[in-house]
Amino acid sequence: MNDTVRTGLEMSEPLVHLHDVAVGYDQPLIEEVDVEIQAGDVIAVLGPSGIGKTTLLRTIAGLVKPLSGHVELGVAPRGGVGYIPQRLGLVSNLSVRSNVEMGVRVSLSKWYPPFLGVPKDHQGYAQQAMEDLGIAHLADHPVRILSGGQQRRVATAKTVAQRPKLVLADEFLGELDDDNVDVVMRTVRHAIESQNSAMVMVEHHEELATQVANRIWRIKDHRLVEELTR
Amino acid sequence: MNRRTVIVGLGLAALTVHLFFDLVGDWGRVSGGVSNLGVFVRESLWPPNWSVLKAQSYPVCEARFEFTCSVAWLGVIETLKIAFVATMLGFVVALPISVMAAGNLSPTYLAVPSRILLAGMRSLPSIIWAVLFVIIFSIGTLAGIFAMTFYTVGYLGKLQFESMEGVKNAPLESAKAMGMSRMETAWLVAIPESANQLLSHVLFMFEYNVRHGTVIGLVGAGGVGLYINTYLKLGQYDKVVALLIVVFLVVLVIDFISMALRSAVNEEGDVERPTWSSIFLPASISSVQHPTPMGATQGLPESE
Numbered sequence: 001m002n003d004t005v006r007t008g009l010e011m012s013e014p015l016v017h018l019h020d021v022a023v024g025y026d027q028p029l030i031e032e033v034d035v036e037i038q039a040g041d042v043i044a045v046l047g048p049s050g051i052g053k054t055t056l057l058r059t060i061a062g063l064v065k066p067l068s069g070h071v072e073l074g075v076a077p078r079g080g081v082g083y084i085p086q087r088l089g090l091v092s093n094l095s096v097r098s099n100v101e102m103g104v105r106v107s108l109s110k111w112y113p114p115f116l117g118v119p120k121d122h123q124g125y126a127q128q129a130m131e132d133l134g135i136a137h138l139a140d141h142p143v144r145i146l147s148g149g150q151q152r153r154v155a156t157a158k159t160v161a162q163r164p165k166l167v168l169a170d171e172f173l174g175e176l177d178d179d180n181v182d183v184v185m186r187t188v189r190h191a192i193e194s195q196n197s198a199m200v201m202v203e204h205h206e207e208l209a210t211q212v213a214n215r216i217w218r219i220k221d222h223r224l225v226e227e228l229t230r
Numbered sequence: 231m232n233r234r235t236v237i238v239g240l241g242l243a244a245l246t247v248h249l250f251f252d253l254v255g256d257w258g259r260v261s262g263g264v265s266n267l268g269v270f271v272r273e274s275l276w277p278p279n280w281s282v283l284k285a286q287s288y289p290v291c292e293a294r295f296e297f298t299c300s301v302a303w304l305g306v307i308e309t310l311k312i313a314f315v316a317t318m319l320g321f322v323v324a325l326p327i328s329v330m331a332a333g334n335l336s337p338t339y340l341a342v343p344s345r346i347l348l349a350g351m352r353s354l355p356s357i358i359w360a361v362l363f364v365i366i367f368s369i370g371t372l373a374g375i376f377a378m379t380f381y382t383v384g385y386l387g388k389l390q391f392e393s394m395e396g397v398k399n400a401p402l403e404s405a406k407a408m409g410m411s412r413m414e415t416a417w418l419v420a421i422p423e424s425a426n427q428l429l430s431h432v433l434f435m436f437e438y439n440v441r442h443g444t445v446i447g448l449v450g451a452g453g454v455g456l457y458i459n460t461y462l463k464l465g466q467y468d469k470v471v472a473l474l475i476v477v478f479l480v481v482l483v484i485d486f487i488s489m490a491l492r493s494a495v496n497e498e499g500d501v502e503r504p505t506w507s508s509i510f511l512p513a514s515i516s517s518v519q520h521p522t523p524m525g526a527t528q529g530l531p532e533s534e
Binding site: 025053058061062063076077078079080081082083084085086087088090091092094098102103105106110114115161164168 | 348398399400401402403404405406407408409410411413414416417418419424425426
């Protein structure tokens with residue numbers, strides 16, 4: 001990726017390294033993507049609709065195979081990546097608590113029986129995340145009866161409780177009012193800093209994105225261009 | 231409607247009519263059929279013989295309510311028991327198979343054999359399963375339970391894996407990206423997300439099994455069908471009609487309970503709580519205003 005400017009601390013092993021990746025389904029949407037994601041990065045991916053931002057995120061998440069090149073993941077395959085899709089990915093028939101505890105569950109062995117509840121010593125992570133995001137009072141309600149904004153906070157709480165090394169969020173700040181954007185971003189930032197992890201967020205609101213991100217990836221003419229590093 | 235649709239529609243209609251006449255062949259044998267049916271109904275079927283609701287003369291009834299010693303009660307209760315046990319067993323067996331058969335939860339090498347297994351179990355109607363199990367276990371309820379369970383697994387399994395395949399992609403993708411195992415994804419995402427449909431299918435299957443209790447009983451697999459079979463052999467068609475009316479009423483009641491249960495588990499109002507009039511009367515007559523349920527976008531207060 002010729003246009004990309006990578007500066008800053010690059011001593012540590014990257015969490016993710018995209019090696020000359022072409023992103024897309026049948027046709028490449030973004031080509032020659034060669035970037036690294038380091039711990040502490042908060043990256044905003046910008047660009048008009050349909051240009052391939054979500055596909056890039058899904059490629060990093062391992063949900064879409066790159067058309068060429070390869071994605072090298074330096075985080076644990078189980079629990080290492082937290083993904084908040086545009087449609088949030090919540091289980092609408094389960095309670096808020098059950099959804100948030102799903103994030104905690106991936107820190108347990110994959111052989112831990114799914115029909116058993118999360119062990120008591122792990123429940124605190126879920127409770128703390130719900131309290132931080134102001135949804136603790138909704139813990140026992142099914143997700144399907146919550147408003148769009150409340151559901152977004154549940155999705156965020158699930159990822160915060162998971163404590164992943166890499167957070168991938170697809171327009172997760174939509175439908176939130178200014179106060180809630182502050183609460184959500186403060187909580188996520190705190191989680192990222194305390195876990196020494198990184199975040200890649202696809203965001204439509206450019207102003208908001210530049211406020212919260214320390215790196216900007218702009219998709220332009222089928223290329224990923226890094227605009228800002230601070 | 232465009233011209234092409236009209237031509238295709240007319241073509242299909244013409245083909246159907248042609249095949250129908252081709253299959254019937256000789257219309258002469260149909261003549262007099264309706265009047266024959268009238269004679270049969272007048273002389274043998276009607277009025278129903280309600281002695282099936284009275285206690286049998288042997289064995290001597292020692293129950294407090296004599297009705298509970300009647301053929302109708304004994305037959306229907308046995309059918310309900312067989313249908314319940316078979317539905318529950320069928321559900322328990324079908325659930326893991328349907329998880330393996332769902333294309334969005336399992337790899338192809340598991341999904342294809344699971345679908346073939348379900349198709350195989352479904353392709354034999356329950357009466358054929360009943361014949362096989364009557365040969366194995368002899369006449370009685372055990373054969374009925376096995377026959378219904380096998381058919382239930384095939385039928386319910388198909389409905390279940392289709393429901394699971396209809397689960398929205400986002401929760402499944404989120405689970406996959408997080409690294410959740412297939413078992414966790416099935417148990418914690420796919421099954422809860424399709425729970426309303428799964429429950430609805432189980433209730434439908436129970437109702438179906440009750441109705442089929444009359445059929446599998448014909449080959450000796452227990453339930454009310456066994457009594458119907460006996461009366462058919464004895465030519466007592468008026469008693470057969472009485473038992474069929476009883477079965478019809480039981481199915482109606484089960485249908486009502488099933489709809490009420492389905493509406494109780496669904497808070498989003500896609501299954502309306504039924505009224506008696508909505509079951510017995512056409513929708514245009516029985517339609518009533520239902521209050522708007524709490525919508526997904528309405529949300530709950532920010533604090534309590």
